[in-house]
Amino acid sequence: MIRLLVLALALYLTAPPAGFAQSLQDVLQTHRDEVLKPGRRSVGIVLDDLVASGLPQALPFLEAWRDREIVQRDSDGLFFRARKQSLYDLDTGEVIGVFEKNNLTASRPNGGVRRAIANALVQFQMSDPDIVKRRAAVDAVARSMDASQLEPLAASIDAEADAALKARKSRLVSMLRALFEDTTNARVEAINTLAGDLSVDVRAVLNKVLASEAGVAAKLPDNENIARVLEVGEDITAENAYAWLVEAELAPPLVSNAQIRDALLTNINSGMVGTLPVAALNTEAARALAYDQLAAEGLAPPRVKEAERANAIAEHVFYLAYTEPDPAITDAAQKALTAIETKVALSQTVDLGLDALSLASIYFLAAIGLAITFGVMGVINMAHGEFIMMGAYTGFVVQQFVPDYTVSIVVALPLAFAITFAAGVLMERLVIRHLYQRPLETLLATFGISIALQQLAKNIFGTQARPLTSPEWLDGALAFNDVIAISYIRIAIFALALMFLALILFVLKRTRLGLEVRAVTQNPGMAASMGINPDRINMLTFGLGSGIAGIAGVAIGLYAKVTSEMGADYIVQSFMTVVVGGVGNVWGTLAGASMIGFLQKGIEWLYPSNTLAAQTYMILFIILFIQFRPKGIVALKGRAAAD
Amino acid sequence: MKLTTSALALTALLGTTAYAAAECADPIKVGVLHSLSGTMAISETTLKDTMELLIAKQNEAGGLLDCQIEAVVVDPASDWPLFAEKARELLTVNEVDVIFGSWTSVSRKSALPVLEELNGLMFYPVQYEGEESSKNVFYTGAAPNQQAIPATDYFLEELGVEKFALLGTDYVYPRTTNNILEAYLKDKGISEEDIFVNYTPFGHSDWATIVADVVALGADGKQVGVISTINGDANIGFYKELAAAGVSADDIPVVAFSVGEEELSGLDTSDLVGHLAAWNYFQSAETDANAQWVSAWKDAMGEERVTNDPMEAHYIGFNMWVNAVTQAGTTEVDAVREAMYGQEFPNLTGGTAVMLPNHHLAKPVLIGEITADGQFDIVSQTAEVPGDAWTDFLPDSKVLTSDWKELGCGMYNTETKTCVQLTSNY
Amino acid sequence: MRKTFLMQNPSVLWFISLLAVFTIAVTLMSEATGVSLISTSFIKTLGKTLCLCLVAIAMDVVWGYCGILSLGHFAFFGIGGYAIGMWLMYARTETIVAQSLASQPIPPTSQEISDAIGNQIFGVVGSSEFPMIWAFADNLFLQLLMVVLVPGLLALVFGWLAFRSRVTGVYLSILTQAMTLALALYLFQNDSGLRGNNGLSGLQNIPGFEDTSQATISIVFFMASALALGAGYVFFAWIVSGKMGSVVKGIRDNEARVRFLGYHVESYKLFIFTTTAVVAAISGALYYPQAGIINPGEIAPIASIYLAVWVAIGGRGRLYGAVIGAAFVSLLSSWFTGGGAPDINLGFYTIQWTDWWLVLLGLSFVAVTLFFPKGIGGLFDYLVRKQP
16 A cells, blocks of 8 residues: 555656546546445545545545545435535536535545545645645644655655744654664664653654563563563462463463352252252352362363462463564663653643642632631621522623623623622622521521522523633643643633732722721621721622622633532532631631642542542541641631631 | 423423313323423423423324323422332322333432332333343333444444543443443453543533543553543533643544533534534434424424434334334233334334334434534444343343343343343342 | 420420321321322322421431531431441342242352342442442341441541530531531442442332332331331430430530530530431431432432421421421422422413422522521410410
8 A cells, every 4th residue: 555655646746647547436436335434444445546546636535525525416326525505526626516415415434534534645735835734644644653654754844844843743753763764773763862752642652662562481581572570469460470371371270160160060960969969069168079079070170279370370480571572672762761751750740730729729719709708707608609600600691692702701700790799789688687696597598599599590591501612712721741731711710719819818908898897807896886887898798709709600610511500519619618728817718729629639649530539538538627627727816716 | 482482381281181181081191200300400301391292293193092192290300219209109199101201320220119019111211321121111212232332333443442531420320331341342352451441420520630641541652532421511521621632533532422412502512523422313313204303393492402312212212102002002001011012113313213022222323423513423323233231241241131022031041041030120 | 204294395295196196197098008098109208208307306406406507417317228228228139139049950159149139239330249338238137226326426426526626606517518428429439339329229128028018018117207206206305305405405505604514515415416316317217218219319418408497497496396397398399399389370471380499498498597587386486375
């Protein structure tokens, strides 16, 4: 196939196609079924024939096929290109009719086939003047890593105008050389140029070079490139080791309980197996005894004794051997990989740290409103989560009216604040105001409001999750290297969290309102006699806390989902954040959120396959933490600390 | 919108009742046991609407056995014990002839003992983990071999995937499906190290680390693919994170078993184009029957509403039941069950669904790629695959088979030639 | 002594008589006696409601009398259900397995039996090994002991830690809520060995009574629940009426003052917390065989909040208030969500109660806490005072 492709390439570049009597349609018709319903493994022959035909129109056809624009007319089985309601002839490229869905069947090449088509296109596109096509070609090479592509890729480097693409191409060439170059020196040299590159595909190349196979023998073979010798009990379990021996036919297989049972079953003789009655065979020991009798009579293979097993294992050596026979190459690759992996491990730690930081900022953002209403005012607001939800739905509704995502977010943030601020003030005036002396009952009343709001949201917006789409400039991720990356939306949430931290600190510590808030929380009676209106202050503080929850809702909706139940997901978490951090202190909430975020990521790292376990253990830890430090991380001292 | 639809459904319902009472002394009652409130309402309300539409259409066409069909709709409120309670109520107080209902496995397992005790009949329309075949339930959704296995084959054959990340929500369906897939992949020569499994809680939203882990799987040069049994809302965060990390379907394809047209309507799909889902039905299927069904649905429910796989399951199940009742001449459960075996009805995606004696359907398996408009491009469609109640890929269930017609047993051990139990494993 | 206790608390006598009359009347009208005025499914609902009343009494004692707003008592209720559920599942499966293995040509080994049971129980969650916590599941007596011991010990340890550190008020509420959340999340995991999200099901089929009809089983459980409720009521009425009751109420009203009077407040609180936890577990053990299935969703934090709400609506600090609250709200709730309430057509909009019931319920909490802090039970006070 490779030779064919090269030949075709030469023909395509030099000779005009006039000499070929065949039309593209003819080629397609010989593979009619395969063109209509292509499969990854079987499409190769069509592609070979197309390339071999040397037809210039094969190139646009392949592109159209990849883009799913090829249709077949049901009446005569001919293929056309369908584009913008018109049908084009594949050979002449002229419009021959309108697109009518009813008598046409579309060919839908799947992902695997499209990749094969992209590979076939590489030859033609590697030096295409259109940079988009060149990029696609390089992508295709990177995905397939086929030896045949080394040559055209290497040839195209010098002429590459785009610097970034050129760097990518030369990196790819090094990777292909490391895999497919003929001489040891050339491969080692290529491998050395890859050292220090953290990307997944470079590691993939090195790991391919270092692919190894497990082996077992009586003594270590000289003719293989041994990666390492495995210690039984440390590197592999005795069971596995013996299983390898059995697989290599170096030891007899173990007799399983099921096999014992089967052997006994086939040898029942008038209610007896050997000298034992069937009714007595209800323990494993009895069954083993009966089986050994059968084995002694030659009716079944003998059981492998423990000692024999241990002997067999001791007499053999277990090892991993590289499939690459040349130790010079594997040594170089191993060296390069070790260096890379140290860096990767470091980067992964940093990446995990970033994830934890991001999670902490999300918890912080969700909890910061509570830090004010619960932490400063001491009001348990179970409807806090529903304020978050209201904010998120505000964002959704705004996006229905303002189609531009950037503008809609700019509108939604203050609007969410305004709406939840108003809701908060309303709730404070109507309900909470009457319950300041009864904190536990506030909990119940706000819980009632919470379920009512949740159900209202369901009645209005339905139970289906609603889309809240972030603006384009928040798409994608900021990548520091190939391992450390964090999505822009998370960075934005982080920035938002910082902003609110600063804002609240400023309001509480530096403004008249903050002074009054602190005065009212510490001693409402005294504050009132100093001319502060506690009603107004409570109302504003509660509104502020609720408003921030609304903004948090927009942010959380952007990165996750908008449903009527999203608030409930955050409420318990948020209360714990505030309590762990220490009530009555914004810094405490920050400390609480950071601790929970980092802890959760830490436990997730320990239990990579079970996120639920991580959450469970984190909550258990929080419970214990509060038991031993009831006032939280940042405990208030003095009078303010009293309940 | 919701307002008008509810009102419509209500009038349809009231109209039916009045009509039925006038014509028929003993009206035929169909119980609808789908959650209309709580966490599962998001999925199940659609199925209640489907049933009401199907019943209204059947009544327009003259009803059944000269009677009009009356729908008895109850709301188990996503509360699993309530499924048992409501099922009992439907069967003993309302005396329905058949129940169409349940979504989650746990709700089905909750209703099962009641159905078996009172000899009721239920049609269960959702893809599930298998390992069950009750005398009193017809499973019109996909068993693992009708969804998970063909999708995995597609990954192996068509996309050349060599390393698998099995991501799921932590509950029974993903757990069992992943167990089956692990065993299947090992059969196919994929080694244990090349299978990464992760479970997350319901509604999980913090996906950054998991997506990074999946990307890192490619470090040994193998093509990575993700098989997702992530349920419900959690998918939104997952796909958003995939898009943010720049993972395209060409690099790491994701095939999902719980993401259909309904779920995609909560998402901007432009970044997800090319990722896959496996079902027995997609709205984009090009047949006349499907075009009719989709337009009937949109007429009744509104232009922006989509159809999905469990709806087709109810469509087939209901029509089969109607035909079986007509054939048996009665709605009596045992007679209808006998008449159900071998019952055929055309699929909306082409071909014919057949009810097998193990109470599962033979249906084609479709694999679709997500398109930018929230629909699926069907890239693969198999012939009808018979549903297998007991998977062949787990040693314990390999020896089991179900055949209610010949063997009269839903859990028959082919090795010892005995029926393990007549009731189900709940 | 007993006489004076009842004399001082006429409400106890009233309650017991009413409960007895109610139980007998329902039993006579049930399907089990052939009268069939009340359907089996409604008997089950009534039986479950009685269990909820019992756990509500426990909640009332710990909150209304002792002032600890525990948002975790439903966790103990659930543990009781799980403990009894394990035996029910194990014993039922054992019967099935024994029957199916008996027909084999050679008798099974104990390992084979255990594997087969494990496979039946855990097959649906993709495993067949018996976890440690099932060690006693084969023994009804030991497992019944677990119903009391496990939640008792958990409450003891948790309470001891919390009260020792003087965690009080809303902090304690949040802490108990965290406890029930942690427990629910733990049970949600498949690896917890209790079948994850599926939980334990088929609990209404009592091993050894396979041939007894559900009509009979339901009435037996109904009567057992009524008995438990009566006993629980008398027990708690006795506890809160004596000297101990005065101390406990004192702790509620002013903990510091009681401590200065020389009482060891922590011990009292711990006693109340643990006792109520055990009673909650017992009511759970009676509830779930009637419900038929238990799973982690049952002990999600919201369930415990509802429990507090029942008590608040019924009236705190009076045992009958808790009973009224639990019965009233849970029955009303099932009436509304079950489509029993007629829709209201406003002309421009139809109120469907399945959609609007939770809104109504939520707003009524607010109304009760704001305007009727004594709850429905407060009405009785009003009536009693009116009498000459």
